Amino acid sequence: MPDVHAKLSASGAKRWLSCPPSVKLEEEFNEEPSIYAEEGTYAHALAEIKLRLALGQIKKKEYEKLVRALEKEYENFHNQSLVEYVEAYVGKVQEFFAEAKAHTSDAVIELEQRVDFSRWVPEGFGTSDVVIIAEGVLHIIDLKFGQGVRVDAEDNPQLKLYALGAYEAFDMLYDIQQVKMTIIQPRLDHISSSELVIEDLLEWGENYVKPRADLAFNGEGEFAPGEHCRFCKAKAVCKARAEKQLELMKYNFESPDSFTDDELGILLKDIGKLLDWAKDVSDYMYEQATQHGRHFEGWKLVEGRSTRKYTDTIVVAKALKDAGYKEAVIYEKNLLTITAMEKVIGKKAFNEIVGHLIEKPQGKPVLVPIEDKRTEISTVKAIKESF
Ligand code: SF4
Known part of the structure; x- marks a missing residue:
């Protein structure tokens, strides 16, 4: 669940640890509610009650009541596909807990555990989706319901802060030696785990987090642009x-008149970053102009192009039928898209009923940075065949 009130939130830790003064700069911006955040909140809430039922913490009747209330509250987000992804997550958490119990019957599981890591981060707290403790291992599990960015557990500051907070909460009760952190991202079918010994976690908290968190809390420190800017609310005005x-574009290219292939390779990478930045600036200005009436030197709002539309489709259809046109002529029947169909009937039913009727044609070649994990198409013949 989001760390709604923490000034230095665990979910934003990658940014404020890298660029401490971003916290102060972000204060000028309001938290805009997003449909993705709302969908994530629904998925988390549903996951929690499904887990509580599975663990015997609530009875079926109470579970059904809670599910009904949630479905009503989040009716815009409720669909079979979301439920199946949540169930995939719940199943994986149960597997982890069963595994822990197989090693020791003393294994414990806590859901929606509030974790306080203010020993390292001023006023720092958050909520860990799942904490399992067994045989000296503290296991932090986090559900990521987004599908835009794949998130890994390795060196993940959000999970490490949760681990510090959970260690604070449970250290008096259990002899914790090791920390395991897992991210489950069901919509990408992605599970990622990482482990470290408790001494390394505490050392990270003391020597890396603490000094940076103090700077961030006090609005001090050096600005440090990087990948983390993507999630910064001040990214358009920073x-x-x-x-x-702009620094990226100041190259000393060797050839006087035209770029070499190597130079083009370097250039294209930075052009991508420049375009991202330009879009952030443009989106911000548009939002400010349309939502808050702000004016920017040299720019104005005008009416954009629009397309014609029927004022009332039922009345239009009647007029056409009255004029003698047959339904087969004026209507077209389209099957839902694959994504929409999966959403409506659920992935499981979709695969059972029509999975064998789906084909995935070869994709058109795309030019991507060398770090991309996909295999390179190596021959000109293969490239031509794929067109
Ligand atoms: S945009 Fe980047 S550099 Fe600027 S404040 Fe945000 S995180 Fe720091």
Whole structure:
């Protein structure tokens, strides 16, 4: 669940640990509610009650009542596909707990555990989705319901902060030696785990987190643009980020008139970053102009192009039928898209009923940075065949 009130939230830790003054700069911006955040909140709440039922913490009757209330509250987000992804997550958590219990019957599981890591981060707290403790291992499990960005557990500051908070809460009761952190991202079918010994976690908290958190809390420190800017609310107006983007383009190219292939390779990578930055600036200005009436030097709002539309489809259809046109002529029947169909009937039913009728044609070649995990198409013949 989101760490709604923490100034230095665990979910934003990658950013404020890398760029401490971003916290102060972000204060000027309001938290805009997003449909993704709402969908995530629904998925988390549903996952929690499904787990409580599975663990015997609530009875079936209470579970059904809670599910009905949730479905009503989040009716815009409720669909079979979401339920199946949540169930996949719940199943995986149960597997982890069963595994822990197989080693020791003393294994414990806590859901929605509030974790306080203020020993390292001023006023720092959060909520860990699942904490399992067994045989000296503290296991933090986090559900990520997004599918835009794949998130890994390795060196993940959010999970490490949760681990510090959970260690604070349970250290008096259990002899914790090791920390395991897992991210389950069901919509990407992605599970990622990482482990470290408790001494390394505490050392990270004391020597890396604490000094940076103090700077961030006090609005001090050096601006440090990087990948983390993507999630910064000030990314459109931050001068440090702008300077970094413009700096990228100051190359000393060797050839006087035209770029070499190597130079083009370098250029295209930075053009991508420049375009991202330009879009952030443009989106921000548009939102400010349309939502808050702000004016920007040299820019104005005008009416954009629009397309014609029927004022009332039923009345239009009647008029056409009255004029003698047959239904087969004026209507077209389309099957839902694959994604929409999966959403409506659920992935499981979709695969059972029509899974064998789905084909995935070869994708058109795309030029991507060398770090991309996909295998390179190596021959000109293979490239031509794929068109
Ligand atoms: S945009 Fe980047 S550099 Fe600027 S404040 Fe945000 S995180 Fe820091």
